[in-house]
Amino acid sequence: MKSTEYNYDIVRSFVNWSVLWGLVAVLVGVIVSFQMVDPRLNFPPYLTFGRLRPIHTNAGIYGWGVGVIFATFIYMVQRLCRTPLWSPKLARFQLWFFNATIIASAVTLLMGYTTSKEYHEMEWPIDVMVVILWVVFALNIIMTIIKRREEHMYISLWYMMASLVGVAILYLVNAAAVPVSLFKSYSAFAGTNDANVHWWFGHNAVAMALTAPPLAMFYYFLPKSTGVPIYSHRLSIIAFWSLLFMYLWTGAHHLLWTPVPDWIQTLAMGFSVMLIAPSWGSVINGYLSMNGQWHQMRENYLVKYLILGITFYGLQTIQGPMQAIRTFSAFIHYTDWVPAHIHMGTMGWVSMICFASIYYLVPRIYGKKLFSIPLANLQFWLILVGQLTWSFSLWIAGVLQAGMWTAMNPDGSLTYTFMETMVEMYPYWWIRSIGGLIYFVGVVVFIYNLVMTVRHGEIASTEAAAEGRA
Amino acid sequence: MWEKKPILLLLLATAAILVGTIITVVLPFAWVNTEADRIETVTPYTALQQEGRDIYIREGCNNCHTQTVRPLVAEVLRYGDYSKSGEFVYDRPFLWGSKRTGPDLARLGGKYPDAWHYKHMASPRAMVPKTNMPDYGWLSANQLDPTMIKRKMDVLGFPYTSDELYSLADKNEMDALVAYMQKLGSDIPWRNAAATTIVGNLKNPYADSDHSTLEEWEPLYEENCEACHGEHFEGDIGPELDGASMEDTELFEIIYNGVPDNGMPPFAGLGADKVWQVVTFVKYYNQGEDH
């Protein structure tokens, strides 16, 4: 089959826009990190930490993360099914509606229209937009799979389909609210129930939007980059069903020691630890796929991104279950340790895979050789150093903070006031900001490399472009 | 089987997702927010408090402040009684948060007098020199909109009177936010229960300290007392301090347990030793200068 049949046009558009939203997400992240070290950088009413932080997280998840999901899923589904996209028109609508949704989210969040629910801050009209967007996307992907010309469904397709239903269920339930006006609604659930529903959403948004899709990408782009198949398709299947089944029980590990019933917390704790198995099933599958191919870590920058990405996934899925244990949670929850954990997942695991996927895609969808492999390598080191600086500074800060919060005098009183513990954070927050800046520079290098590839890249057939990896 | 049938795979995936969902998310509705965890004294928010809560949400305060005290020793000492499910039945949405860049606020109600909050919100660094909290004085310039608040109260089904709504027209967003903060965690009478009874004879272990020792304790006064009682004991939100006129033990009891009705927070969390240092500083510092 000739590749000309595939619809690359829409993949190009999604890549371009998601990269832009990724840049915005990192930029706003750097800004809010500086607001934490110097409160004079807050400019009320619009540009305060409280209003900007949700823009950072939502631009990262919905603009960058979901944008790359759109781009890569549409590419992968066509290749894996050996058939063009079911409806290019619907996909075109999806592109513009996606951008409208992201812009509407950013504007309304700046205005202070927010539900306050983390990673689901957008008010109900935008929820409606997100639902339309997802239904259109899911329909297109599923119809393409149904009309496929390749009988066997590769594991990436499984993860894609799980993500499609998973996100739909989570988002719809957690969005349940009673509107007061166009810009204000009250949650359909109250207090402890609302907390339990919300963190079921919150944690599984990580599963369905930030784990299943990057795994789909990893399972696709790793063998495509190395030229050898994954180690075991059957292992990936066992890991798939286990992951899908176990994840949904774990939301309440965000609510350990809160008024949520103890048995829910205990289940969440147990299942979180059990999740190590399916998570590492994928990690090990990735590592074993490199058997005899480890030299490619040196020669092929794509492999470097992908293997580092899956390594961070492995670390993330050890650290996560550790934090989900009551005793450990009692110590580090609510401290700066937690954002350090999250950012290893987002900056290390998810974004590494996204960068690799886009580096793989751009030469193929534009038919041009990558502008500069040295720049791609430079970016790799920038984002790696940036992210490690970011996370290590706050892991140390979190342990310090936790220790000070719980320190007691011999007479049973607290050793430190809250402010005494907070001022200790400033040096670490500075280091974190610098880590964020380094990462931002990495993203700028990435975008420069892409722009130069598209504008001035050597024209090549897709096959020849693929050779560019050497 | 499902390996080649996408629709079947989708259905099975949905089923796998629903098992954990039903058990850990749907089932709890049978216990939570029912008679099982109801607390008699917990009341809905007034119109002013609810509007304050919505401003708290609008400004994203939950990004830096949690609202749930865990049943852990250090936490109960620092913030107050641990949170109970029945206290949150009127919270739509919940505001427990996930990060304490600033302190937990679940038990903030009644800790400080209103005047402390107005001053602190307008200029946090005037009260707490090294805090990174942004200024929110601008909230005072925004009048409330009683029509909108009425609609909100109707949707929530909370009781209100027309007088109550009428009075809102004279209030601003800062009034609402402070009213909300004073309600936080105060529906159960935990403060009385938490007050420490001092038994036996108290004796100030630092009564004979010299002036240079007193100066070492000045930072304690600056961090904990100065915001309300002034740099030179002259008073501001709290009264002028005339340490010499009081017994050491009397001062100790006031500082240790606070005077909740007058807005004086308890400082038992500092521990008896530091409280004695503050007592000694307040009582003898001025005398020392006089001599």
Place this chain on the structure above:
Amino acid sequence: MDLASILYLGVTFGLFVIFVLIVLRTYSKKRKDEGEIAKYRMLDDE
């Protein structure tokens, strides 16, 4: 044992059996080639 405990153990055991069945099916000798074919097919799509 009361009904709740029997139900609890029954559901847990039932779920475990489903897991074992999936593993046995996936790794059965009969399906060895069938189970791995997709990973070769995906490489061969140019």
